[in-house]
Amino acid sequence: MGLIGVTFSPQHRPVVAMSNQYDVIVAGAGVIGASVAYHLSAKGMKVAVVDAVGPAAAASGAADGAVSVCSKRPGPMTRLGLESLRYCHGLAQESGPLSGIFAKRPSYYFSTSPQEDQALDDVSHRLADLGDQVTVLADRQGLSPMPGIGPIVHRVLEISGEGHMLGYAAVNAFLRARPLDTFWPCKVLEVGATGNSVLAHTDQGDLEAPYMVLATGGGAKSLIPALPITPRSGQLIVTERDRLPVPLAGELMAGAYLLNKNKRQATLPNPPIVIAPLASGQLLVGSTRENDGDPSRTDFKTVQRLLTHAANCYPALTHLRIIRVFAGVRAAVDDGIPIVGPLDKAPRVIVATGFEGDGICLCPLVGREIAAMIAGQAVSEDLQSLSPNRFREGRMAS
Ligand SMILES: Cc1cc2nc3c(=O)[nH]c(=O)nc-3n(C[C@H](O)[C@H](O)[C@H](O)COP(=O)(O)OP(=O)(O)OC[C@H]3O[C@@H](n4cnc5c(N)ncnc54)[C@H](O)[C@@H]3O)c2cc1C
Structure with a gap:
C-alpha cells in the first residue's frame, strides 16, 4: 500500500461498520467535508463521512464566521466568494440546511491609519464592479463615525449583503440535513487509487468507493506530503454577553484585516482585529495569523495586543469580562489560494483543502461544485484556478 497513485493490494480489511x-x-x-457530503447526498449518492476526531474538530470549530466578500483577493477568489454568498442566502431560506445558521447582517470595515483608508478605498472601488449583492451603505468619516466607536477610528465603511455563520453550527446543520453514514473516530492513514476505485486505509480498517473527497484541512499534508500547505494559527477571545445599550448590529473589521487578507501584507499598521457579535449576545474578538500550528497554545502577548487595539477601537469592550481565549489553526497554501479538484494521477480522489481564512465563506459553493464534479456536471470556471494541478510542474509530485 502506498500514497496516491499507487495501487493497493486487493486483500484489504474492510471496516466492519462500513460494509455498505x-x-x-x-x-x-x-x-468543507460536511458541505460536500450534504450536496452529494442531495444528488442521491450514498455517502460515508469519516473523521479522525469528530465533527468540527479542527479549524471549523475554532474560528470566526465572517461570510465576507470584501476580504477576498481580487479575481477568482472574489467571484467565488460572491457566488458562495449568493448561494448561502438560498440555503438559509426557510427549510434550507442553513436556515437559522447563516445570518445576513451589515459589516463595518473601519480605519485608524492612512494605509487602512487605502484598503477601504480599494474595497469601495471593487464593489462598484460586483453588482448589487454587496454594496456600500454608508461611508462615515470624521470624529466618532459610529456609536460606540473609539476616537482613534476616523472612518467606517458600512457594507450590506454580507453575513455571519459559525463553522461548527454549519457543520452540524449540513450533517443533520441529509441521511449520511458518519464514522468517528476514524483516521485515514493512506489513500491509494486503482482504475475505477479509491481505497483508504484507516485506523479502523480499509474503505473502498468509486470516489473519495479529501477534506481533511491541515491533515491533508500527512496524506499528500507534497501539498504546499502550512499551519497558520489565530488567537480568539470570547466575552460575556454584551450588555451595552446599543449592541453591534454586525461585524467590526479593521482595515488591517483587509490588508492582511486581500493583499497578503505581512507587516500591518495595526493588529487585524475583528469584533463579531454572536447570536448568544457574546462578542468574539479575533484574530491574528501566526506561523505555527499548535491549537493548544494560547499566545498571551498576541492576545494582549489584539485586546488593547480592539478596546481602543471599540471602548465598550472594556466593560465586558473575557470568558474564553483559544487558538484555531488554518491550513494555508503558499500562494494563498485553496486547493480544490481531482488529483492529476488519481482523478477519483478530489482534494479540498487549504482554505486558510475563507473556508466558512466558501463552503456552500465548494460543496455544491464538488458534488457537481463527481456527478459529471459542469462546474464554475473559476474553480480551475484552485486546481491542485497548478503545482504540477513545481513542488507537488503526486
Ligand atoms: C482563528 C480563525 C478565524 C477564522 N475566521 C474565518 C472567517 O471569519 N471566515 C471564514 O470564512 N473562515 C474563517 N476561518 C477559516 C475557516 O475556519 C477554515 O477555512 C475552515 O474551517 C476549513 O474547513 P475544512 O473543512 O477545510 O477544515 P477543518 O475544519 O480543519 O476540518 C478538517 C477535518 O478533517 C479531520 N481530519 C484531519 N486529518 C484526517 C485524517 N487523516 N483522517 C480523517 N479525518 C481527518 C479533522 O479532524 C477535521 O475535523 C478562520 C479560521 C481560524 C483558525
Whole structure:
C-alpha cells in the first residue's frame, strides 16, 4: 500500500461498520467535508463521512464566521466568494440546511491609519464592479463615525449583503440535513487509487468507493506530503454577553484585516482585529495569523495586543469580562489560494483543502461544485484556478 497513485493490494480489511456500498467517501467533517457530503447526498449518492476526531474538530470549530466578500483577493477568489454568498442566502431560506445558521447582517470595515483608508478605498472601488449583492451603505468619516466607536477610528465603511455563520453550527446543520453514514473516530492513514476505485486505509480498517473527497484541512499534508500547505494559527477571545445599550448590529473589521487578507501584507499598521457579535449576545474578538500550528497554545502577548487595539477601537469592550481565549489553526497554501479538484494521477480522489481564512465563506459553493464534479456536471470556471494541478510542474509530485 502506498500514497496516491499507487495501487493497493486487493486483500484489504474492510471496516466492519462500513460494509455498505458507498458512492463517495468524504474524509474530514469540517465545514468543507460536511458541505460536500450534504450536496452529494442531495444528488442521491450514498455517502460515508469519516473523521479522525469528530465533527468540527479542527479549524471549523475554532474560528470566526465572517461570510465576507470584501476580504477576498481580487479575481477568482472574489467571484467565488460572491457566488458562495449568493448561494448561502438560498440555503438559509426557510427549510434550507442553513436556515437559522447563516445570518445576513451589515459589516463595518473601519480605519485608524492612512494605509487602512487605502484598503477601504480599494474595497469601495471593487464593489462598484460586483453588482448589487454587496454594496456600500454608508461611508462615515470624521470624529466618532459610529456609536460606540473609539476616537482613534476616523472612518467606517458600512457594507450590506454580507453575513455571519459559525463553522461548527454549519457543520452540524449540513450533517443533520441529509441521511449520511458518519464514522468517528476514524483516521485515514493512506489513500491509494486503482482504475475505477479509491481505497483508504484507516485506523479502523480499509474503505473502498468509486470516489473519495479529501477534506481533511491541515491533515491533508500527512496524506499528500507534497501539498504546499502550512499551519497558520489565530488567537480568539470570547466575552460575556454584551450588555451595552446599543449592541453591534454586525461585524467590526479593521482595515488591517483587509490588508492582511486581500493583499497578503505581512507587516500591518495595526493588529487585524475583528469584533463579531454572536447570536448568544457574546462578542468574539479575533484574530491574528501566526506561523505555527499548535491549537493548544494560547499566545498571551498576541492576545494582549489584539485586546488593547480592539478596546481602543471599540471602548465598550472594556466593560465586558473575557470568558474564553483559544487558538484555531488554518491550513494555508503558499500562494494563498485553496486547493480544490481531482488529483492529476488519481482523478477519483478530489482534494479540498487549504482554505486558510475563507473556508466558512466558501463552503456552500465548494460543496455544491464538488458534488457537481463527481456527478459529471459542469462546474464554475473559476474553480480551475484552485486546481491542485497548478503545482504540477513545481513542488507537488503526486
Ligand atoms: C482563528 C480563525 C478565524 C477564522 N475566521 C474565518 C472567517 O471569519 N471566515 C471564514 O470564512 N473562515 C474563517 N476561518 C477559516 C475557516 O475556519 C477554515 O477555512 C475552515 O474551517 C476549513 O474547513 P475544512 O473543512 O477545510 O477544515 P477543518 O475544519 O480543519 O476540518 C478538517 C477535518 O478533517 C479531520 N481530519 C484531519 N486529518 C484526517 C485524517 N487523516 N483522517 C480523517 N479525518 C481527518 C479533522 O479532524 C477535521 O475535523 C478562520 C479560521 C481560524 C483558525
